[in-house]
Amino acid sequence: MSKQPKVTFIGAGSTVFMKNIIGDILQRPALSGAKIALMDINPQRLAESAIVAGKLAKTLNAKAVIETHTDRRRALEKADFVVVAFQIGGYEPCTVTDFEVPKKYGLRQTIADTLGVGGIMRGLRTVPHLWAICEDMLAVCPQAILLQYVNPMAINTWAISEKYPTIRQVGLCHSVQGTAGELARDLDIPIEEIRYRAAGINHMAFYLQFEHQQPDGSYRDLYPDLVQGYREGRFPKPSHWNPRCPNKVRYEMLTRLGYFVTESSEHFAEYTPYFIKEGREDLIEKFGIPLDEYPKRCIEQIERWKGQAETYAKADTIEVTESREYASSIMNSVWTGEPSVIYGNVRNNGCITSLPANCAAEVPCLVDASGIQPTYVGALPPQLTALIRTNINVQELTVQALVTENREHIYHAAMMDPHTAAELDLDQIWSLVDDLLAAHGDWLPAWARGPRKVQAA
DSSP states (O other), rough: OOOOOOOEETTOOOOHHHHOOOOOOOOTTTTTEEEEEOOOOOOOHHHHHHHHHHHHHHHHHHEEEEEEESSSHHHHHSSSSSEEOOOOOIIIIIIIIHHHHTTTTTTOOOOOSSSSHHHHHHHHHHHHHHHHHHHHHHHHHHHOOOEEESSSSHHHHHHHHHHHHTSSEEEEOSSHHHHHHHHHHHHHHGGGGEEEEEEETEEEEEEEEEEEEOSOOOOEEEEHHHHHHHHOOSOOOOOOTTTTTHOOOHHHHHHHHHHOSOHHHHTTTTTTTSSTTTOOOHHHHHTOOOTTHHHHHHHHHHHHHHHHHHHHOOSSSSSOHHHHSSSSHHHHHHHOOOEEEEEEEEOOOTTSSOOOSSSEEEEEEEEEEEEEEEOOOOOOOOOHHHHHHHHHHHHHHHHHHHHOOOOOHHHHHHHHHHHHHHOOOOHHHHHHHHHHHHHHHHSOOOOOOOOOSOOOO
C-alpha cells in the first residue's frame, strides 16, 4: 500500500455529489493527502468538478493531488478505492422516456429509478457500463474496493456479483441513516440517543429495532410511539427535505406490517400495488403521493446547479460540511484499520436466511483493514420477507436478462413488478416493454433492441 490512497471518482461530472464525497474524504486526516482522480465523459462538467475539488482542498488545507481524466482505464490505474456515480442516458432523453411512455398506458410512477418498468430499463442501460468498469479494474486495480452509488442499486450489485465475483464491491445508499434521522425528528429525540438495526434489500430494508436509550442505560422500543403519533395525526411532521411528499405511505405501512421501511414514501408507493391506481385519485390525495416526482427533481437540480457552478467558480474557498454518505468512513477504516459499521448492499450469502443467497441484501457491515464484512441477520419477519420477495423477483429476472442476454426475461421482469401488474394486463405489459425498448434504442445493449423474436400468444 502506498503512503496515501488513490481514489478514483467515475462520474465526477455529478459535481454536487462529488463535492460531498470528496469533502468528506479530505476532512479525514489519514485521507487528506490522497490522490483524487476525477473521471467523466463530459469535459465541461469535469473541469467544473476539478475546480470545486481544488477549492475544497484549499479550504481544508489538504495536500490532496487532484487530477482529471476522460480515459476511464487511465483514471483507474493503481486505484485503492473506486467511487461510481453516474446516470446513463441522463434526465433527457432516458428519464423522460421512462416516465412518458408508461403514461400512455395509464401507468404512473413517482421515481422510476429502482423498480418497475423505469427501474428495469435503467438497469438494462446501466449494468453494461458497470461491467466495463469491472473489466478495467481487473486489469489495472484488481484489489480496489468499488463503492457503487448508482441506481438501480440492488440490480447493479446483484449483476456485478454474478459476472465479476472477485471484485470487492459494496452498493451504498443513505436511506437507512437518513430515515433514522427523519424519525428522530418526528419523535423530538436526538439521533445520538437512538439505537437501530435494519436489514432487507436496498430501498426495502426495515428497522428490526428502533429504540431510545434511557437514563439508566436500558433501551425503550419506539415503535409504539411512532404508531400512536401517526394515528393521532401528529406524525409525520412536514418534511423540509421534500415538502411535496408528506411521508404518509411509510407510516401507513408501519401500521400494517409492524415495521418502518427505510426508503421514502414516494419510492415505496411504486414498489407495491396499494397506492397508485388508475381512477383512485382519492389514494393519491390521502397519502400525498407525488407523481412524476423524479423529473421535477431533475429539472430543479439542473437549474440549481447553474447558479452553484457560477458561485463555486468565483469563490476562493468552499464551505465544507460532513455529509451522511458512508464512502469516507469505509476508506478511513480500510486504510487505517479503525473499525466502523455501515449499511451496505452486498451479495446476501446467507446473511438474511429468509432471502435468496444470491440476491443483493442490505445489511449492517463491519469495516476494517480486512475490508467490508457483512454481518449475520437471520430470518426476517415473514410478512417482510414476503413483501421483499415481490421486489426481488423483478431484480432477479432483470439480472438474468442481462447475464444470459435473453430478451424474454425483460418482459418477465415487467410481469412480476407489483405496481405494473396491478395496473396493466399481459398484452399491455408486453406492448409497453416493446415501446420502451424501441424508444431507448442505442442506450440499451444490442441484444435488447430490435423486434421481439417470440410474440405473445
